[in-house]
Amino acid sequence: MKQTIAFTLNGEAVSCDVDVRQSLIEVLRDEFEMTGVKEGCSVGECGACTVIIDGQTMESCLYMAVWANGKNITTIEGVAAEDGHLDNVQQAFVDAGAVQCGYCTPGMVLSSEQLLADNPNPTRDEIRRGLSGNMCRCTGYQKIVDAVELAAKNGGVKTDNRNKIPFHVAN
Amino acid sequence: MDKKKIVGHSEERWDAIAKVKGQANYTGDFSFKHLLHAKILRSTIAHGYVKSYDIAEAAQMPGVIKIFLPEDLPHHLYSTAGHPWNLDPAKRDIEDRTMLTRHVHVYGDDIALVVARTELQAKKAMLKIKVEYDEYPVYLTPEAAMAPDAMRIHPERENAFASSEVGFGDVKQSLKDADYVIARHLTTPVQQHLHLENQIAVAYQSSDQRWTCISSTQIPHICRRIVAQANGIDWSQVRVKKPFIGGGFGNKQEIIIEPLVVALSRALGGRPVQIALTREETIAYTRTRHAISYDMKIGVNQDGHLTAIDCDVLSNQGGYASHGHAVGGKGGTFINALYRADSLRFSAKTVYTNIATAGAMRGYGMPQVIFALESIIDDAADKIGMDPIKFRQINHQPDGFYNQLGQTKQRDFLIEQCLVKGRAAFHWDEKLAASQAYKTGVKRRGVGIAAFSFGTAVWPFGLETSSARLFALPDGTFKLQVGATEIGQGADTALAQMAAETLGVPFKSVIRDVMTDTDLDPYDTGAYASRQTYIGGVAVKKAAEEMKQKILKRAETEFKVQLEHMDIVDGNIVYRADGDLVTTVKDMAMQSYYDWDTAGSMETYSSINVHHNSYGSGCSLAEVEVDIETGQVKLLSLMNVHDSGKIINPLLASGQVDGGMAMSAAYGLNEELLYNKAGKPLNNNMLDYKLPTAMDLPDLEGVFVESQDPLGPYGNKALGENPDVSPAPAIRNAVKNAIGVGIDKIPLTPELVYNQYQAAQKAAKGDL
Ligand code: FES
Ligand code: FES
Numbered sequence: 001m002k003q004t005i006a007f008t009l010n011g012e013a014v015s016c017d018v019d020v021r022q023s024l025i026e027v028l029r030d031e032f033e034m035t036g037v038k039e040g041c042s043v044g045e046c047g048a049c050t051v052i053i054d055g056q057t058m059e060s061c062l063y064m065a066v067w068a069n070g071k072n073i074t075t076i077e078g079v080a081a082e083d084g085h086l087d088n089v090q091q092a093f094v095d096a097g098a099v100q101c102g103y104c105t106p107g108m109v110l111s112s113e114q115l116l117a118d119n120p121n122p123t124r125d126e127i128r129r130g131l132s133g134n135m136c137r138c139t140g141y142q143k144i145v146d147a148v149e150l151a152a153k154n155g156g157v158k159t160d161n162r163n164k165i166p167f168h169v170a171n
Numbered sequence: 172m173d174k175k176k177i178v179g180h181s182e183e184r185w186d187a188i189a190k191v192k193g194q195a196n197y198t199g200d201f202s203f204k205h206l207l208h209a210k211i212l213r214s215t216i217a218h219g220y221v222k223s224y225d226i227a228e229a230a231q232m233p234g235v236i237k238i239f240l241p242e243d244l245p246h247h248l249y250s251t252a253g254h255p256w257n258l259d260p261a262k263r264d265i266e267d268r269t270m271l272t273r274h275v276h277v278y279g280d281d282i283a284l285v286v287a288r289t290e291l292q293a294k295k296a297m298l299k300i301k302v303e304y305d306e307y308p309v310y311l312t313p314e315a316a317m318a319p320d321a322m323r324i325h326p327e328r329e330n331a332f333a334s335s336e337v338g339f340g341d342v343k344q345s346l347k348d349a350d351y352v353i354a355r356h357l358t359t360p361v362q363q364h365l366h367l368e369n370q371i372a373v374a375y376q377s378s379d380q381r382w383t384c385i386s387s388t389q390i391p392h393i394c395r396r397i398v399a400q401a402n403g404i405d406w407s408q409v410r411v412k413k414p415f416i417g418g419g420f421g422n423k424q425e426i427i428i429e430p431l432v433v434a435l436s437r438a439l440g441g442r443p444v445q446i447a448l449t450r451e452e453t454i455a456y457t458r459t460r461h462a463i464s465y466d467m468k469i470g471v472n473q474d475g476h477l478t479a480i481d482c483d484v485l486s487n488q489g490g491y492a493s494h495g496h497a498v499g500g501k502g503g504t505f506i507n508a509l510y511r512a513d514s515l516r517f518s519a520k521t522v523y524t525n526i527a528t529a530g531a532m533r534g535y536g537m538p539q540v541i542f543a544l545e546s547i548i549d550d551a552a553d554k555i556g557m558d559p560i561k562f563r564q565i566n567h568q569p570d571g572f573y574n575q576l577g578q579t580k581q582r583d584f585l586i587e588q589c590l591v592k593g594r595a596a597f598h599w600d601e602k603l604a605a606s607q608a609y610k611t612g613v614k615r616r617g618v619g620i621a622a623f624s625f626g627t628a629v630w631p632f633g634l635e636t637s638s639a640r641l642f643a644l645p646d647g648t649f650k651l652q653v654g655a656t657e658i659g660q661g662a663d664t665a666l667a668q669m670a671a672e673t674l675g676v677p678f679k680s681v682i683r684d685v686m687t688d689t690d691l692d693p694y695d696t697g698a699y700a701s702r703q704t705y706i707g708g709v710a711v712k713k714a715a716e717e718m719k720q721k722i723l724k725r726a727e728t729e730f731k732v733q734l735e736h737m738d739i740v741d742g743n744i745v746y747r748a749d750g751d752l753v754t755t756v757k758d759m760a761m762q763s764y765y766d767w768d769t770a771g772s773m774e775t776y777s778s779i780n781v782h783h784n785s786y787g788s789g790c791s792l793a794e795v796e797v798d799i800e801t802g803q804v805k806l807l808s809l810m811n812v813h814d815s816g817k818i819i820n821p822l823l824a825s826g827q828v829d830g831g832m833a834m835s836a837a838y839g840l841n842e843e844l845l846y847n848k849a850g851k852p853l854n855n856n857m858l859d860y861k862l863p864t865a866m867d868l869p870d871l872e873g874v875f876v877e878s879q880d881p882l883g884p885y886g887n888k889a890l891g892e893n894p895d896v897s898p899a900p901a902i903r904n905a906v907k908n909a910i911g912v913g914i915d916k917i918p919l920t921p922e923l924v925y926n927q928y929q930a931a932q933k934a935a936k937g938d939l
Pocket of ligand 1: 042046048049050059
C-alpha cells in the first residue's frame with residue numbers, strides 16, 4: 001500500500017509516495033539520494049543511519065517512512081552551510097582527526113550536533129553517554145570525543161544551516 | 172635553506188571533508204537503473220549435504236528473476252584468501268571451495284542464490300525454498316575434529332590439514348635445566364571484525380563487454396584475479412573498482428561475494444546485480460579471527476634467565492581453509508623476535524572445524540600468540556618475584572639481533588626504549604603503589620603490562636611488490652596513482668605526504684584518487700600486513716624522485732643552471748646554495764604541456780620489489796578495577812607505546828593506535844562469537860556481540876618511541892595493526908595483579924572472572 005507524505009528535508013519542503021512498509025532510511029537514500037545516511041545494521045543497533053527529526057536524533061532504519069509526514073528532518077547533507085562551508089562540529093571532526101573510514105561519521109556528526117544543542121558544555125563522560133548509540137570500529141571513540149569537546153569550545157552548534165532554526169526545536 | 176617538512180606533520184586527511192559532509196561514496200551509494208538484488212540462501216545446519224531443493228514455490232514469488240543452485244554456476248575451486256598469486260602451485264592457498272555448494276561445511280554455507288527485482292522480494296522468495304539435508308556430525312573444536320573417528324570435513328584432506336614446527340636448541344633439556352617450569356593452556360576466542368560497512372558488491376557488464384565489479388575490498392587487484400579464477404574467465408575480463416570503504420580490518424582481504432555477483436551478472440545478460448550482506452550475515456558468515464589454543468611451557472631461572480619456550484598450537488580454521496595455516500603457524504618467528512631463550516620450539520597445527528571460516532584479521536595471528544606469550548611471561552616474572560617490566564628488559568632481544576627464523580636482522584629494534592618510556596609515561600610505579608590500597612574489599616585494583624614484536628609487510632614469507640604513477644598537471648599539481656588501498660586507515664594521505672615531501676611541493680599539490688580502479692591504477696597487492704606506507708612508500712618515493720629530476724631537467728634546459736645546483740622547495744625551483752628563485756614548478760609544468768618547442772607532459776612510473784623487513788615493537792600498560800562480587804572488570808586506563816620508526820602523520824598514526832587499542836581491549840574483555848552445539852552462531856548481531864560503545868572505553872593514550880628506520884622509505888615501519896596486539900594480555904595481567912589469579916582465557920567476562928576467582932579462593936582454602 002502506498003501513502004503520500006510531505007515533510008521538510010534539510011530546509012526544503014518535499015513530498016513523495018511511499019510504501020507503508022518502508023523505513024525512512026530507504027526513502028531518504030533511494031528517493032532523495034541522501035546517501036550520506038549510512039546503513040550498518042538495519043535494526044537500530046549501530047547508529048550509522050542517524051538523522052535528526054524535530055530536534056531529536058533518530059535511527060532512520062527503525063523509523064517508518066510514513067511517520068515522517070509533517071516532520072522536520074535533517075540529514076548529514078543538511079549540516080554544512082549552503083555554500084559548502086563546514087559547521088563547527090564538522091570542522092572539529094576534521095581538525096581532531098575523528099574521521100577514519102568515515103562510515104560512522106554522518107551519524108556521529110548528527111548525534112554530536114544534537115548533543116551540543118541540548119548541552120552546550122558537556123563533560124567527556126556526558127559526550128560518551130550522548131554518543132553511546134553510535135558505534136565506531138575505527139577510532140576507539142577517542143578523537144570523536146575530542147572533536148565534540150573542540151566543537152563545544154569553538155562555540156558549539158548555532159543553527160541547523162539549511163533549516164535556519166536551532167537543532168533543538170521542539171516538536 | 173630549510174625545507175618545510177611534510178612527512179612527520181599532521182596533514183589533514185584529504186578525504187575528511189567529504190566524509191563529514193556525507194559526500195563520500197561507498198559501494199552502496201552508486202545508483203544503477205534496473206539494479207537486481209541477490210540474496211544467499213544459507214544452510215541451517217553446520218555440516219552435511221543438501222539432498223534436494225524445492226524451489227517451485229519460490230520461483231513463482233513476485234519479482235523473482237532466477238534462482239541459482241550450485242549446478243547453475245561455475246564450479247571452479249578457488250580460495251578466498253587475499254594473497255598474491257604464487258607461481259609455485261605447492262605454495263598456493265588451498266582451493267577448497269566453489270561459489271555455491273551442496274556440501275555444507277559451516278552453518279550458513281552458501282547453498283543457493285535468489286535474484287529478484289528488489290531486496291525484499293529476494294528475501295521473501297528465499298524463505299519459500301525448501302531444503303532437505305543429510306546431516307553429518309558437527310565439530311566445533313580442533314580437538315573434536317581430530318578425534319580418530321571424526322569424519323573428514325573436506326574429503327580431499329585430513330581435518331588437521333596443515334602443520335609446521337620451527338625453533339632451535341633442545342627444549343626438553345632446557346626445561347630440565349630451568350629452576351622453574353611454568354606450563355599454561357591459553358585460549359583465545361573467535362573475534363569478528365565488525366567494520367561498520369557490511370560486505371557489499373555490484374557487478375555489471377560494461378560497454379567494452381568486460382565485467383566491472385564495484386566492491387568494498389581491501390585488495391582490488393587480487394580481487395580481479397580471484398573473481399576471474401572462480402568464474403573461469405581471463406583475468407583481463409574483470410575490472411574492479413573500490414570506492415570509499417567503511418573499514419575492513421582484514422575481513423575485506425577475502426574475496427567472498429565478488430565472484431558471486433560477477434557470475435550472476437554473467438548469467439543474466441550483464442545486468443547489474445548487487446549483493447549487500449546484512450549485519451547478521453557479516454558477523455556470522457564472512458570471516459573471523461582464528462580461535463587458537465596454546466600449550467605453553469617456559470623454563471626460567473631464579474635470576475630471570477629464560478631457558479626455554481615450548482609451544483604447541485592448535486588453530487581453529489572453521490569450514491574452509493582461507494588464509495589457513497599462515498595465521499596459526501605464525502608465532503615462532505615473533506616470539507624469537509621479542510625474547511632470547513636458550514631454546515625454542517613452536518609447533519602448530521591448523522584444523523578444519525564446522526564453525527565460521529577464520530581468515531585475516533588485524534594483527535594476523537599476533538594478538539593470539541602475544542596473548543599466550545605475554546600471559547606466561549608475566550606469570551614467570553611473578554614466580555621469581557621480579558618486577559614484570561624488569562623481567563622483560565633482561566630478556567628481550569637487543570637492537571640489531573639477527574632473527575634466523577624470520578631471516579631478518581632486527582635493525583632499530585627499540586623494545587627497550589618502549590618499556591622504559593612506558594613505565595614513566597604510564598606512571599607505572601605510582602599506579603602500582605596506589606593499587607596496594609585496593610587489594611582487599613570488593614573492588615580490587617591492579618596494573619599489567621604486555622610487550623610485542625611485529626613485522627612490516629610479509630617478506631620473506633610472501634611477495635612484496637608495488638607501483639606508483641605520477642603525472643604533472645598544467646598548474647603544477649600532481650596526480651598520484653597507486654594500487655595501494657585506502658580503507659579508512661589513512662594510507663592515501665600518508666602516501667600523498669611522501670610524494671609531496673620528495674617532490675618538494677606543498678601537500679595540497681598532490682591529488683589522490685577517490686576510487687582505486689584496476690584498469691587505471693598500477694599494481695599493488697593491497698591493504699594488509701601493515702604494508703602500505705612501507706612497500707607502497709618505496710614505489711611512491713621512486714616515482715617522485717624521478718619526477719623531480721624531470722622537472723629540474725626542464726629548468727636546466729630552460730635557464731641554463733646545472734641541475735645539481737637546483738632544488739625544489741615549496742613548489743619553487745631554487746638555487747641550492749642560497750634559495751634564490753630560478754623558476755616555479757608551475758611554470759615548468761605549464762611549459763611541459765604548451766611550449767611549442769619542448770612540450771611533452773611529465774609522467775613517471777615506478778614498480779618495485781622489496782626484499783627486506785623491519786620489525787617494530789611496543790608494549791601496552793593497563794590499570795583495572797575488578798569487582799570480586801560480580802567479576803566485572805573496569806578498564807581504568809590503557810596506554811600503548813610504539814616503536815614504529817618515523818611517524819609520517821602523527822594525528823593519523825595516533826588514530827590508528829586508538830582504534831587498535833579499543834579492538835584489543837574488547838578482545839580481552841567482551842568480544843566473542845558464540846555457537847550452540849549444532850554450530851549455529853548465537854550472537855551475530857550488534858547487541859549480543861559486545862562491540863564497545865563510547866561509554867565502555869577509557870581515554871586511550873598512545874605514545875611513540877620515534878626513530879628513523881634504516882630500511883623504511885621514509886624511516887617508517889608497520890603501525891596499522893601493531894596497536895591491536897598487546898592490550899588484551901596487559902589487561903589480563905592487570906586483572907591478575909588485582910585479584911591474584913592469572914586467567915588463561917579471554918574474553919575476561921564477568922562470569923569467567925567471578926568463577927576463576929571463586930575457584931582460586933576454594934583451592935587456597937583447600938591448601939590450608
Ligand atoms: S542502520 Fe540504523 S541503527 Fe544501524
Ligand atoms: S570511522 Fe570507521 S567506523 Fe567510525
